[in-house]
Amino acid sequence: MSRLRVLNPDADRLKEECGIFAVHAPGHDAARITFFGLFALQHRGQESCGIAVSDGERIRMHKDMGLVSQVFTEEILATLPGHMAIGHTRYSTTGASVKRNAQPVSCTTMTGDITVAHNGNLINAHELRKEMEAEGEIFDTTNDSEVIAKLLARETTHDLVEAIRNVMQKLRGAYSVAVLTPKHIAAFRDPNGVRPLVIGQIDGGWVVSSETCAFNPVSASFWGEVHPGCIAVVDEKSARIEQGVEPERPAMCMFEFIYFARPDSVMYGTRLYNARERMGEHLAREHPVDADIVVPVPDTGIPGALGYSRVSGIPFAEGLIKSRYIHRTFIQPDQRMREMGVRMKLTPLEENIRGKRLILVDDSIVRATTTKQIVRLLFECGAKEVHVRITAPPITHPCFYGIDMASRGELAAAKWSIESIREHIGATTLGYLSIPGAVDAVGRPKNEFCLACFNGDYPIAVPEDVRKDVFESPKTGAFATVTSGQARLEFEE
Ligand code: SF4
Structure with missing residues (x-):
């Protein structure tokens, strides 16, 4: 019998900031298409979400804390008529986890309303915001996306591309942005292309998404990437891509390939599932060991474990089962559960583990707290070696x-x-994939990636004072603490 003890494997994971989606599809219900697009991008942000639509005249919006399936109902979608929409799923890295920081962010401008959804992180947002506040600008949120919206709102030109181009020249950092005006959708990407952004075609219209995995559910087909520094604009007459700012050295986030993006997405022309299998293959060559079975930490460790198994010849076996539904609740564990150390999400298959020498394949170690718990659990279930x-x-x-x-x-x-680290987590041995191994698995030159968290080589210079809570006032910070306790879907370590 499997033990009742369960673990949350995501408590110690890196978290993606956001997913964005946009659609321009005459004759279609854009809010419904965006709902399903966001549903496919739910892994990129689970704290809040929102959809803004335009019927060609007026922008309407709904956003709230929670998952896409919790925030949007048939009744709410019915209040969002129109054939153009942008949507957003959010996990906060800048700004508190509160409803007013949910996106899209909306502004009224001299030339009409404008709504913005952003994935990434501006490293000069604080500086830009201080300058704008000194000029009398009032901000409603504490997230850096409002800085982009307000900068766009200040542009006096009626040419949206020109307005975006002007704003891009002021922004520093990682940004993939979707914009909705009453008559256009647009999307633009930073000159290094740190965060992904792709375009697809849909029955007489266009979609833009953080990842290609959002295309299949809405019957859209992949058309191409929004290249670094580019602006895509769609209106009633045409869809076109223009250069916004000069591209710099490409620096797509390596962690999109390793863990963040969905395995069925395609980036840099590579299906991520296959890239992750190759990472496992390289890992087997770099760190071979004699063992009985290769066990993944589900779900993201599965392709890597299959690759490791294929090269090593050691059989793949499931040893841990992940609950599929934990992300669908806002109910937090009570204090007694916390004190007992009970975690949700992972249960061991003791019959597959007992007496075996295991190779445990996972995608990352951040603080090592969760890996330590998993290793301990496997030994408690009778593993001989991990x-x-x-x-x-x-x-x-x-x-x-x-x-x-x-x-x-x-x-x-x-x-x-x-x-x-090996000693800390209690593993028998420990091996990490090398940087060349990760790069080779994706199949593009090393200088096309951001690898800063592995080697400290930041492709966009980062000022000393940049930090997550740069916008937080004591008041908003306190509010954020209370609210994020309800919104955070993982159980804290
Ligand atoms: S430092 Fe670079 S590679 Fe690492 S998570 Fe951030 S963007 Fe990705």
Whole structure:
């Protein structure tokens, strides 16, 4: 019998900031299409979500805390008529987890309403905001996306491309942005292309998405990437792509390939599932070990474990089962459950584990707290040996481009040697994929990736004072603490 003890494997994971989606489809219900697009992008943000639509004259919007399926009902979608829409799923890395920070963000401008949805992190948002506040601008939210919306709102030109181009010249950092006006949708991407952004075609119209996985559910087909520094604009007459700012060195986030993006998405022309299998294959070559079975930490460790198994010849076997439904509740564990150390989401298959030498494949180690719990659980279930293999290089530096990870002092690989981490998590052996192994698995040159959290080489310079809560006042911070307690879907360590 499997034990009742369960773990939450996501409590110690890196968290993606946001997913964005946009559609321009004459004759279609854009809010409904966006709902299903956001549903496919739910993994990119689970704190809040929103949809803004236009019927060609007026923009309407609904947003709230919660998952897409919790925030939108048939009744709410019926209040959002129109053939153009943008949508957003959010996990906060800048700004508190409160309803007013949910996106899209809306502004009234001299030339009409404008609504913005943003994935990424501006490293000069604080600076821009201070300048604008000094000029009398009042901000309603504490997120950096409002800075983009307000900058667009200040533009006096009626040419949307020109307005976006002017704004892009002021922004520094990672941004993939969708924009809705009463008559257009537009999308633009930072000159390094840190966060993904793709375009698809849909029955007489166009869609834009963070990932291609949102295309299949809405019957859209992949058309191409929005290249770094580019602006895509769609109106009643045409769809076109223009250069917004000069592209710089490409720096797509390597963690999109390793873990964040859905495995069925395609990035840089590579199906991520296959790239992750190849990461497992490289890992088997770099860190071979004699064992009985290869066990993934579900779900993201599965393709890597299959790759490891294929190259090593050691059979793949499930040893941990993940609950599929935990993300669908806002109910928090009570204090007694916390004190008992009970975690949700992972249950061990004791029959597959007992007496075996295991190779445990996972995609990353951040603080090492969860890996330690999983290793302990496997030994408690009778594993003879647990060899941990990670399909990412050691994370030694924090991210400033839209991924919520621990501060440098909390990152296991920043403060400990590999041997110390092995000892800390109680594994028999520990091996990480090398940077060349990760790059080779995706199949593009090393200089086309951001690898900063692995090697400290930041493609966009980061000022010293940049940090997550740069906009937080004591008042909003206190409010955020209370509200995020209800909204946070993981159980904290
Ligand atoms: S620092 Fe790491 S997580 Fe952040 S964008 Fe670069 S590769 Fe991605």
